[in-house]
Amino acid sequence: MDSVDELGATLAAARAGGRWWAGGLLYQVYVWSFADSDGDGLGDLGGLRQRLDYLRTLGVDAIWLSPIMPSPRTDWGYDVADYDVVDPALGGEAAFRGLMADAEAGGLRVLIDLVPNHTSDQHPWFQEALADPSSPRRAWYVFAEPRADGGPPNNWVDATGSSAWTLDPASGQYYLHNFLPTQPDLNWWNPEVRAAFEAILEEWLERGVGGFRIDVAHGLVKDALGRDDPPAPPGTHPWIAWAGKLKRYSANRPEVHEIYRRWHELVAKWEPARVLLGETWVLDPIELARYYGSAEAPELDLCLNVGFMASEPDASSLRRVIETTIAALPVGAIPLWTGSNHDVSRLATRWAHGDRERALALVALILLLPGAALLYAGDELGMRDGSVPPERVRDPMGQHADGGNVSRDPCRTPIRWQPGPGAGFTAPSVEPWLPFGDDPSVEEQLADPTSVLARTKAIIASRRAREDLVVGGIRFLDAPEGVLRFRRGTQTEVYVNLADGDRTVDVDGGRVLVGTRRRGSERVGGTLQLASSEVVVVDLDESSAS
Template sequence: MNSPPSTEDKARPWWATGVIYQVYPRSFQDSSGDGVGDLDGIRERLDYIQTLGVDAIWLSPIFPSPMADFGYDVTEFCDIDPMFGDLAAFDQLLREAHARRLRLLLDLVPNHSSIEHPWFKESRASRDSARRDWYFWRDPAPCGGPPNNWMSDMGGSAWEYDAATGQYYLHSFLKEQADLNWRNEEVRAAMTDVLRFWFDRGIDGFRIDVLWHCIKAADLPDNPPNPAFSSDQGEKFMVLQQHSTNQPEIHEIAHAFRTLADSYGERLLVGEICLPLDQLMTYYGQPDTPGVHLPFNFQLLDAPWDARVIAQLVQNYEAALPDGAWPNWVLGSHDAPRIAGRLGEAQARVAAMLLLTLRGTPTLYQGDELGIGRVAIPTDRIRDPQDLRQPGLGLGRDGARTPMAWNNQINAGFSDTEPWLPLHDDWPSRNVRAQAADPHSMLNLYRQLLALRRVHPALAAGHLRILPSGEEVLQYERRIGDDWLMVALNFGARARDVRCEQDMRSYRLLLSTVERRTFDGKLRPNEGVLLARRAR
């Protein structure tokens, strides 16, 4: 992290200097009038995404699905659900995105399929089925219950009994999502064909769902009980997922994915991996057997919002990176509470500057650029199966999946009919049209930050050095050659000093999260500043 700055940096692939924008298709734009977003709706809003200043779009699942888990229960991996459109609509979206120099990533779901998938139906038909071993089938335990103590991430046992064949099948998530057996070579070949199908169609990469789940211990032993479990956690925390996730053989699969992706040129693989830092880093692979390009770094989602904690987190992450590995950062997603809801608007602006000025590839989540906060979901409007199965634990994800607000017209311009989830309460003022017209809005802050990433190579590819700073302040330097920047972030509600290694007059203010002004060496409350070092 503290290596000497250089005037040269090796050529990097597009994703290393780019920014990814996650679109939750159900909630982006409805073009058909059914209250659910679709591919044509996304296509209609491509100009917005382009003018935001990002480089790639990641689409949450759009494959055919009964929607038990809103697309993460797939019945056909090589088609489009009619709710979103069809392959022709997808191809048109891809063409128009590429025409705007926007890359397109799909969400691959390799760990499981829907129980309505033809593979599972054949597997379930008989103990002698040719595809029986494509999934995990086991006899009941001697007591007559599930084969082991594994827990579903959605609550309850990870096993579901099938009376017709007298065995249980494994599901790490909903019972409608049966786990595929990645120790079966036919499964690997079939899923490799899925990747090839979409790469051949022209997509630019995949975000790989729950990659660390894909291989289980061969003999499926009990997981050890979690001594720290408490009743206010989800039931999945009753045991430690020692044998049901993160097995050594997963790296063979990640390397096979990488080899295929690299054969298509600069394609990107982003792995969803929720593991401690040392284990996360193993998903980069080894020099001769590389893994995914970017193992998702979710640390900012759960970290206490404290300047010193974040500084140490950044230093630890950078120090842990293998040689040649490229970092990445995430602040929001369809599975996490809204950042503005967690921190409030003022600190959400500071968080935006943090995300877009750290070293590495940032991923933005739709709506965070508007500062959408907490959204109250009435009980009768709850759709998230995780919340419905374990009510009262705060596990609901619907609040992060509410529709985009485009204007102050009916249903915020999202749909001509009532949306599948309610809008945020302040949508008449917190929408794209209103914020585009306000130079001090959250949207325009994001646009300015993204524009500065293009102007200043130090932000896209420069080195990072954490600087000494005062209480409640995080300061760091980004530098490549003569492009020399400093970021100072005030995590508190009191004015603070910026510590300058050079004379204060050596810096000019490029951007403040609070107001346009000249730099006076002070941070306003809840302010972040981006400074440029003046040439000597």
């Protein structure tokens, strides 16, 4: 985008046109770890349904559910065995219908996680492809002949750092899996695969979902020639260098954009508006922007901003990512800001190093930036990574750490709803599927007006209520080292102190709208003393708003 005013105009027009995610707040529910209603130690849809009032009062607009389709759980739902039904382990169809009805009654939209890059090896499609090499299903997956020496067809590696190819002994061919061998990749060059997923989209839209979070959105199409991935240059961020290689040919192919242009056409027909949120695992903001498409040929509505998550958590680094992201966006695109999810260490640990005040400041920053915000369940609590001993590891990436990967289980530990055995997550006598962390529970924080949760809710309430914070653009202003200072819209100024010590900042006349350490309505003017990790939002006087 060419100017900050253009972003504000985009947000206002999108909001007026029914695109609720412009200025909206999304909340990721990792279902296995949210709430357990049947006492088996695993979260489920019934447990989530019982906690919808918490999400409604928190102030979220939509919830994104981790995969709810049947799965052998070699990757905890990201290995789908049937795209048409709800996993009985999560409560099945009846639980899903009840959840959808209650969510709609409470004004919450529900996004489901769609996994189109690969299936489970137990999916009937793949079982048919293995059983009969002459079956049409064989062409639904990526099978290839070995190299002359009998080895894998090329140098592509999977998420564990091992070869992305596994031999099918019966045929002598290899099949591709960018993740575990139990997750064979689909062949997105095949029009039958594309047609099948268009039907899956339509089916779930008919069932009332508010949209889709698309897993591995950048990775569906692979190089048709199967060329080797190049080595990653020194200094490449480890999040995009898999076993020392850049995924230039095994992902991020230009042909993937054809798919999202078509999906946008399908979804755009539905009212009220539905959203396509892509897991776009790229760092370059220009590359990220391509997944939005253009005003003439739109693609994804929201794109995971991995560059923001991968940033160092200091003021200058974050400002650079924010500005380059917005500058790269095409006209009409809406940025998405988030700091945590089920695949990476929680922001309270990764960015804040366990300092819950710093974690609150970073969550506040996410909530006060223009566009859509996405919180991972527990971010609003200052929740840190849990401690998972080796004998309790459930994450297959942690169990197959050939490429230096570590378990993702610490960022997936269950929510503590209350003190005591079971923590309100499961029955008191039941061992949860992963151990609980030791952060204050939801119940304890709800009872404490100074808690991270209470202060996060206050910021969310201000975000929802104030037009500048919903549809205002952003303009960064001069500030001392370590401080982010920016104007939202015409009359709202934000100060975020990410320095290790106190900072004094210039401030125009106004009153405090909300702050992490100040009461609302406090008058400010001239200068403002900010403690380390303090965030202040100021409602400017009319004479200062220019």
